[in-house]
Amino acid sequence: MxxxxxxxxxxxxxxAAVDPAAGGLWLSAPAxxxxxxxxxxxxxxxxxxxxxxxxxxxxxLDRHETARLPDSRETELLGCRLPLLHNFASAYFPxxxxxxxxxxxxx
Numbered sequence: 001m002x003x004x005x006x007x008x009x010x011x012x013x014x015x016a017a018v019d020p021a022a023g024g025l026w027l028s029a030p031a032x033x034x035x036x037x038x039x040x041x042x043x044x045x046x047x048x049x050x051x052x053x054x055x056x057x058x059x060x061l062d063r064h065e066t067a068r069l070p071d072s073r074e075t076e077l078l079g080c081r082l083p084l085l086h087n088f089a090s091a092y093f094p095x096x097x098x099x100x101x102x103x104x105x106x107x
Contacts, residue, residue: 002037004098008049011037016055018078025080028052056101057083064089072107 010029
């Protein structure tokens with residue numbers, strides 16, 4: 001997704017916290033892992049990263065999407081309601097996710 005314009009916040013581990021002042025669920029990387037991303041076959045690489053970002057959706061990589069045009073789903077994390085997306089094994093899925101994050105989806 002970074003190759004398609006997304007910005008890194010955290011790789012394998014993330015700290016999730018509700019920010020009452022800013023509203024919503026915010027994500028950040030543990031200090032020890034900030035600015036690092038794993039590239040299989042290459043190791044840990046340095047990457048520019050955001051200090052934190054507001055969660056826009058939850059992507060469940062273990063659940064595979066079977067519908068061509070899936071219904072909207074939601075889930076709750078730390079009291080915050082977020083759209084729930086399922087994994088779709090295709091070459092264009094990462095680009096689709098970036099577009100989803102930029103502009104949302106039509107209903």
